[in-house]
Each structure stands twice: as structure tokens, then as C-alpha cells.
Amino acid sequence: MTPRSWRTPATSATVALLTLAGALTAAQSAQAAANRIRLGSSTDADRAGWSGPAFTMNGAGSVVAASMTRAVDAIRGATGSLDVVVLAGSAPTSGSRTPECDTVMGLAGVNSCTTWTLTKASDGNNAQVNTDIRKAEFVYFAGGDQCRYAAWKGTALEASVESVVAKGGGAGGGSAGHHINSPVVYDACNGSVTSPEALADPYDSYISFTTGMFDWAHYGGVVNDSHFVTRNRMGRTMAFVARAIEDGLTSGGAAWGVGVEEGGGSLYIDRNGLATAYGKNSYVVLGDHRPERADAGRPLSYAGFKIWRLTPGQTFDFRNRPTCGYYLRSVTNGVPDPNLYDGTPSACSSGTGSARAS
Incomplete structure (x- = not known):
């Protein structure tokens, strides 16, 4: 899907030609x-x-x-x-x-x-x-x-x-294919949204979700995102998480985002819910309370997203989700804190679960 920011105005003749071409393509696809x-x-x-x-x-x-x-x-x-x-x-x-x-x-x-x-x-x-x-x-x-x-x-x-x-x-x-494997799916059926657009309005018309499809064991409450760092998608994942909480798409007043980078980035998840990062960094983003503000047509405000940065080889236990080892980032009036993709993780006391190196 093409973000609005990449689009340019077209003449009426161009629109007519594109409409005709789209109709022919749709007809061919419908018959394929x-x-x-x-x-x-x-x-x-x-x-x-x-x-x-x-x-x-x-x-x-x-x-x-x-x-x-x-x-x-x-x-x-x-x-x-x-x-x-x-x-x-x-x-x-x-x-x-x-x-x-x-x-x-x-x-x-x-x-x-x-x-x-x-x-x-x-x-x-x-x-x-x-x-x-x-x-x-x-x-x-x-x-x-x-x-x-x-x-x-x-x-x-x-x-x-x-x-x-x-x-x-x-x-x-x-x-x-990564998106469709989370229980809350950012389906992009209305188009692709950028992070600035999603933070400026978490109810932007380009944001739509599908739920009730795949809900794999130990992976509840998650919305996936892809091409994560290269396409600067942390902001929109924050908006997705806030929306999921505000709209009750997840249970327990919390929602999780899982962002995986392109260029060989992958999360392997075993039968017990233990994920291991491969290739490039992955991120787990937790929203554990209702947004301070998530209204249609208004910028998002959310204090204290908890973010785990998983470097290749590190693990994250989705079955027993950690309660430490994260760094905090907030969004105020649609503006996110700087340095979204790295931070000093909170300290973990003995016996407290966290993301770990394998």
C-alpha cells in the first residue's frame, strides 16, 4: 500500500486512465x-x-x-x-x-x-x-x-x-505475512499509514484492524509490524497499541506491539512461547494502561510505553512476559520522545524475568 505522503495530484484524464486500468486489472484478478x-x-x-x-x-x-x-x-x-x-x-x-x-x-x-x-x-x-x-x-x-x-x-x-x-x-x-500472524492485524485495507500520520490521529482513516483470525498460543494481545526501523514504524506501532487498548481489541487493559526489522530480521518462537531474535533487531512494545488521549482527529498522548530491544540472539518469553529490562518512551500531543529505537533498560532484580541473551 502507498502512503498518502508519497502521492501526487493527478489530472482528470490521468485519473480516468488509472480508473480504467484498475478496473481491467480487477476484472483480470477476479477471473484468475x-x-x-x-x-x-x-x-x-x-x-x-x-x-x-x-x-x-x-x-x-x-x-x-x-x-x-x-x-x-x-x-x-x-x-x-x-x-x-x-x-x-x-x-x-x-x-x-x-x-x-x-x-x-x-x-x-x-x-x-x-x-x-x-x-x-x-x-x-x-x-x-x-x-x-x-x-x-x-x-x-x-x-x-x-x-x-x-x-x-x-x-x-x-x-x-x-x-x-x-x-x-x-x-x-x-x-x-508477519502482520497476519498476530491476533490483532493492522490490515492496511484502507491504505498504508506512516508514523507521523498515526501519531497525529490514531483514528486516521488509513488505520484499520482485523481481529478474530489467528490467535496462537502465548501470543495473545499482540499487533505485529514489519520493516520496522528502516521505515520508521515505531510511532505507528505505538498508535496501534494505544488504539487496541482504547477500543478493547485486547484483554486486561494492555496491548503489545512486535516490530521486526527487514534485511534478514526474524523472530523464531518455540512451542513454549520463547522467542529468539535473528539477523536484525526486533522490538516488543507494551502499553499497560489507557492512553492519556486517543481521540479521532486529535494527536495521541501516551505516557510510558515500555520497549524491549532484542538484538540478534536475545530471547523474549511471551508465555511469561518480563516485567523489567525495558526502556520507556512517551508520546505527547503526537510528538514522540527522541531516540525511540534504543535506550537504557530498567534493572532486573534476581529472579525477575527479562529479555535475555541466549
Whole structure:
């Protein structure tokens, strides 16, 4: 999605041409059939049980080999092999038609990798798509447009992905695929919002959420964000967290943001909810009280977001969430404190949980 700040005025003729082109593209997409490409064995792996679940949350769309290897090994118990399904809302515009599977097939313990490109919400009820998902042990949502993925809420696809996790498999994704794997999804169905826009108005029309889709164990109350540092998204994550609390999208009067950086950033999360950062820094942002001000058309004010900065190798326990080791940052009349991405963490007393180096 393109932020408003990147848009330029267009003439009426240009608008007409763009409208016509958009209509043709939409008509072509509406008629496009779901597309399947399978790499590796044509026969699915067969075994009695799996040892997950395991999850990968990536800051960009690409599979991160290190965290994916760990997920694959955890799910298969380091023996045998498994099958992966990649779900995409659109085909790549250049290069390989199966970029995620190209990486996955280079990992030990992978029997096959199937890419499904689904262009319509109704594709979520495609029988072959759901058969492939249910036979797989890991489902990866590619980068792209999370609004397309949110449209699969309530389809058979949602239940199929949940069945993979329930049997001890795993799920994950990158960029848009990272967004869809949190229980509160910033769905971008109205467009993409920047941090200054979100802080100036936490009810900006470009901010919309989908809830009630995936709610993985130990990951409750979370809204994910991607491309985190490069695209300066801490501010908008703060706004998302404040909105989630104010609107009751999470329970207990608190909400959590999980931001993962691009360029190889990934969070691997094991069956017990222990997350390990890979590649680049990740951030966990806690809002533990109602905003001082979160009103439509007015700038956000929030005192004391608690932020954990996870460098590669550090862990964060989502099952037993830490109560120290964070630094504090606030937003006053839409203006955030300086130095949002680094700070001196609060001290932890003996026996108190915190983010840790592995």
C-alpha cells in the first residue's frame, strides 16, 4: 500500500486512465485461477506425530534461512522430513515464481514446498488449496498485501492453517505475512499509514484492524509490524497499541506491539512461547494502561510505553512476559520522545524475568 505522503495530484484524464486500468486489472484478478507450483517430492511426508508448534515472524517477505531451519528442526524433532506450503496473494513481478520455496528447499529436512498464489477471497475455500495445507507441517504467508490475507478470515483456509499448528506443525510469514500472524492485524485495507500520520490521529482513516483470525498460543494481545526501523514504524506501532487498548481489541487493559526489522530480521518462537531474535533487531512494545488521549482527529498522548530491544540472539518469553529490562518512551500531543529505537533498560532484580541473551 502507498502512503498518502508519497502521492501526487493527478489530472482528470490521468485519473480516468488509472480508473480504467484498475478496473481491467480487477476484472483480470477476479477471473484468475488459483495457481499451484510444487517443488521437491510429489509425495507428502508421512509420520505419526510432530514436535511443534513453531513460528517465524519476519520483517520482510523473504524466508530467513536460520530461523526457518530452527522451525523445521523443531517441528520434525530433527529427524525425517516435512512439507511446507507458501501462500501468496499475488505472483512475483520479476525473478523466480517461487522465491520462498527456493530458499525452503535448500534446508535440511524439507520434503516438498508448494506455492499457492490466490487472487480472490473465495480461493480460501478452494478444495485443493486446503488439502495441501492440511497435509503440510508449515504454512508460510509471503509478503505483499495483508488485506488480501485478512479476506480469508472465516474461510476453510483459516481452519486449515489452524489445524497445521494444532497437530504440532507451524506457521509464519514475512512483511504482510508477519502482520497476519498476530491476533490483532493492522490490515492496511484502507491504505498504508506512516508514523507521523498515526501519531497525529490514531483514528486516521488509513488505520484499520482485523481481529478474530489467528490467535496462537502465548501470543495473545499482540499487533505485529514489519520493516520496522528502516521505515520508521515505531510511532505507528505505538498508535496501534494505544488504539487496541482504547477500543478493547485486547484483554486486561494492555496491548503489545512486535516490530521486526527487514534485511534478514526474524523472530523464531518455540512451542513454549520463547522467542529468539535473528539477523536484525526486533522490538516488543507494551502499553499497560489507557492512553492519556486517543481521540479521532486529535494527536495521541501516551505516557510510558515500555520497549524491549532484542538484538540478534536475545530471547523474549511471551508465555511469561518480563516485567523489567525495558526502556520507556512517551508520546505527547503526537510528538514522540527522541531516540525511540534504543535506550537504557530498567534493572532486573534476581529472579525477575527479562529479555535475555541466549
